[in-house]
Amino acid sequence: MLEWPNLLRELITLFVVIDPIGSLPVFLFATANVPQHLHKSFALRAVLVAGLVLLGFLVGGQYLLENLGLRLGSFQVAGGIILFLFALSMIFGDPKPTQEIEAAERDHLAGAVFPLAMPSIASPGAMLAIVILTDNHTNQISDQLVTAGLLVVVLLFTLVLLLLAGRIGHLMGTTGASVISRVMGIILATVAVDATLGGLDALDILNIAPVEDAPLSAE
Numbered sequence: 001m002l003e004w005p006n007l008l009r010e011l012i013t014l015f016v017v018i019d020p021i022g023s024l025p026v027f028l029f030a031t032a033n034v035p036q037h038l039h040k041s042f043a044l045r046a047v048l049v050a051g052l053v054l055l056g057f058l059v060g061g062q063y064l065l066e067n068l069g070l071r072l073g074s075f076q077v078a079g080g081i082i083l084f085l086f087a088l089s090m091i092f093g094d095p096k097p098t099q100e101i102e103a104a105e106r107d108h109l110a111g112a113v114f115p116l117a118m119p120s121i122a123s124p125g126a127m128l129a130i131v132i133l134t135d136n137h138t139n140q141i142s143d144q145l146v147t148a149g150l151l152v153v154v155l156l157f158t159l160v161l162l163l164l165a166g167r168i169g170h171l172m173g174t175t176g177a178s179v180i181s182r183v184m185g186i187i188l189a190t191v192a193v194d195a196t197l198g199g200l201d202a203l204d205i206l207n208i209a210p211v212e213d214a215p216l217s218a219e
Contacts (some may be wrong), residue, residue, distance in 0.1 A: 005036040007146070012187065012191075013191050014133075014154045015132075017123060017126040018050075018123070019123070022159075023121055023158065027162050032051065039166075043162035047156075049117035049122070051122075053127070054130050055126045055151070056132050058134050071200030071203065074199065078201025079128035080192045080194075080195035080198075081192070082194035084193065087185045087186070094151055098128055129191075132198075133147050143215070
């Protein structure tokens, strides 16, 4: 079973890559012309679709990679690099809400599936992260079930935020969402570097000591 530090790390990773707070402005814009009594159904549909996509990656993502003849270590390195670039876009680029609100404008509010469920909630970074966190070679089925449970917790938190989006939006504003998105980007960049180093270790390119065995300081 996963230990508490690992549980907390996975929970933070999933929270950062799914970014529930960053999805709030997207939801508010996408529902601007939707009747108030349909907002709950709109949020439920978006979270359900995103959950099915992410759970699908959890169950079959690594299977697909292995059938393509790709090693998970390679995927970890590639995923870490992509996550790092994704993090840089969160820190230095347009905030996530701005990008996806513009996408909503171009697609004339296609609905809860796009851009709210994908790519706002089930982002490419979230898809990559969920596969890396549930490596079949290092995680037992019980560990993967725990990760799935953590994913459900983050999605339920996302749903609660969306249902309270009107009130939260007035309090937080676009500036608040932008600041939080950038802080999450810094955390995600750290997670991305760790994933890349783990992939290089899995490929025997680097020999990295486990965290608990790593020296605290040079002698």
